[in-house]
Amino acid sequence: MTQxxxxxxxELAGVRNFxxxxxxxxxxxxRVRAGRLFRSGHLAxxxxxxxxxxxxxxxxxxxxxxxxxxxxxxxxxxALPGVRNVNLPLSDPADGAEFWxxxxxxxxxxxxxxxxxxxxxxxxxxxxxxxxKDRTAEHSRVLHALADDSVPALMHCAAGKDRAGLSIxxxxxxxxxxxxxxxxxxxxxxxxxxRYRVRRSSAVPNAMSPEVMELxxxxxxxxxxxxxxxxxxxxxxxxxxxxxxAEGLKLSPExxxxxxxxxxx
Numbered sequence: 375m376t377q378x379x380x381x382x383x384x385e386l387a388g389v390r391n392f393x394x395x396x397x398x399x400x401x402x403x404x405r406v407r408a409g410r411l412f413r414s415g416h417l418a419x420x421x422x423x424x425x426x427x428x429x430x431x432x433x434x435x436x437x438x439x440x441x442x443x444x445x446x447x448x449x450x451x452x453a454l455p456g457v458r459n460v461n462l463p464l465s466d467p468a469d470g471a472e473f474w475x476x477x478x479x480x481x482x483x484x485x486x487x488x489x490x491x492x493x494x495x496x497x498x499x500x501x502x503x504x505x506x507k508d509r510t511a512e513h514s515r516v517l518h519a520l521a522d523d524s525v526p527a528l529m530h531c532a533a534g535k536d537r538a539g540l541s542i543x544x545x546x547x548x549x550x551x552x553x554x555x556x557x558x559x560x561x562x563x564x565x566x567x568x569r570y571r572v573r574r575s576s577a578v579p580n581a582m583s584p585e586v587m588e589l590x591x592x593x594x595x596x597x598x599x600x601x602x603x604x605x606x607x608x609x610x611x612x613x614x615x616x617x618x619x620a621e622g623l624k625l626s627p628e629x630x631x632x633x634x635x636x637x638x639x
Contacts, residue, residue, distance in 0.1 A: 386424045390415035391534035391568040395542060395559055400550040404638045410525050411637055413542050415534035416440060418449035425452050428528075433457045435524040437516055439464045439537040448532060460519070462512045464505055464537040477590065485589045494592030495599070498536070502604045505540050507611055513544050514623040520545065521632040535563040535596050540604055547615055548625065549634045553605065563596040 386392050392415075396408030412431065416438075420428065438451060441463035451459060476484055488494075520527060529545075531537035539560050546556045562568065612618040619625045625633075 384427055385567075386414075386420070386427065388419035388421045388424050389417055389428075391563055393559075393562065395546070398546060398551050398555045398559060400638065401552050402550060404550075404634075406546070406549070406551065406637055407639045410527075411520075411542070411545065412526070412528040413534055413538050414528060414530045415538075416444070416448050416530055416532050417451040417454075418445075420452040425454065428452075429454050429457075431526060431528075433526050433528055435460055435519065435527045437462060437527060437529045437541065439512075439529070439531040439541060441465075444532050458524070460524075462515065464509055464512060464531070464541075465501065477593065482583075482586060485586060489589040489592065494589065495597070498592055498597070498600050499603045501536070502540065502600045503607045505537065506544075506604045506607045510622045513541060514625070516541060517545060517548055517623060517625060517633060518629060520636060521629045525636050533563070533594070534568075535594075536600075539563065539596065539601075543601065543604065544623075545633075545637075548619055548623075548630060549637050557598055557601055560601050561596050561598065 383393060391413070393413060394408055395411050395413060396406050398406045400406075409431070412433075417424075417428070417436070433454060435458045436451065436454065438459060438461045440448070440461070473488070476488065489497075516529075529538045529541050543556050543560060546559075547553075608615060608618045608622075612622055619630065
């Protein structure tokens, strides 16, 4: 049985960017039910207390969107007894392990070459477009699982911002949550206590200098323009949300209704 979710957001020591998306409004006046859909950064560094809290949520499934490079860097998720863990790697929003190695270990000239003059934000925008257009099979699998039996569910990637953020956004679109509300939830990842801890090699001169951090900001920000690029890709590719859900994600009206019954008050 799902236990009642605390009304105040927990302070987790080893898990960043955790939150319940319950309460978000739909266009037809309903709301996402509390305790049904959660999002966060990775669970690899969860403390004993964090693990106890996560175990108390009555989760059915954890969807982990990290790839093999992420898991090598951060480690596997902590085991939550009785919870199914589904790993569905989505493309890394910053072009994978080689790119992140340069972010971690590259000198200032290297970082300027790949991130300056708007190139960092361009990479992020392009990746959001690509995930929406090319990862329909993965998003379809998630939504069908939620409609069938996989709630309560937690979705996470590394930071809980991009790959998990898009997967949450797609799920919310499918149950009719208003886009303004989806954006507002997405932008919550910018709160200081939620942000991914940037790791830079201590051997690199001026590793965390103001210029370096400014260059890295586009990678670690949640920006409305990134999410807007995803929504625009839906419009451009399928002509609208309903066609995207039906043709791109293969959701029948019956499946969408089951999803709404699972997730909405």
